[in-house]
Amino acid sequence: MPARRIHLVRHGEVHNPDRILYGRIPGFRLSERGERMAALAAQHLAAGPAARSVVRLAASPLERAQQSADPWAAAFGLEVRTEHRVIEPTNAFEGKTFEASGALAHPSSWPLLRNPFRPSWGEPYKAIAQRVVAAMEDAWDELAESDDDGDAVLVSHQSPIWIAHRHLAGEALWHDPRKRRCQLSSITSFERRDGRFVEVAYAEPAAAVDAIDAGAV
Secondary structure (H helix, E strand, O other): OOOOOEEEEEOOOEOOOOOOOOOOOOOOOEOHHHHHHHHHHHHHHHOOOOOOOEEEEEEOOOHHHHHHHHHHHHHHOOOOEEOHHHOOOOEOOOOOOOOHHHHHHOHHHHHHHOOOOOOOOEOOHHHHHHHHHHHHHHHHHHHHHOOOOOEEEEEEOHHHHHHHHHHHOOOOOOOOHHHOOOOOOOEEEEEEEOOEEEEEEEEOOOOOOOOOOOOOO
């Protein structure tokens, strides 16, 4: 039997013509391209050389993540559970049309940038890593206790996935958000080895879709 895995899946493209940092703002749905991307991600593990058995499925409560989980539910015959611990982090720039990296041009925003290592503009990186890994641990325990042989998928967002990756790799949590390796509808996969999660695969099944990646915090 192949080793069980936990897959952290990012949502697809969001309809966001004004390029707002949407964060946790309700009402931001997938675009038509985003729906196609989400389907491609599910197909990547449902069929073909990378096919896996998925027996547990959960998603962030935000609409774009719930929508991105729907193709997984259809492909594997699963219900979508809501997992609040993989939600987008809070961010003081939410609702604005410029990224934190461009906030230096706005003096009113300078106090929010006083500590990029925490970061001072939102939820601490350490808190994000802890909650995402805790969700992964619980998903793993469910797999271990189940008679079903297969994997778990958690549909989340760029920041939580990337920060969990850095934490589990033993890297510093602070980083340049422009350099995250976590594209839309990407799949970051982990196995449990010697009592810890180890990343074993990363895939971008929807890379060929000409999508706009704007609005992540």
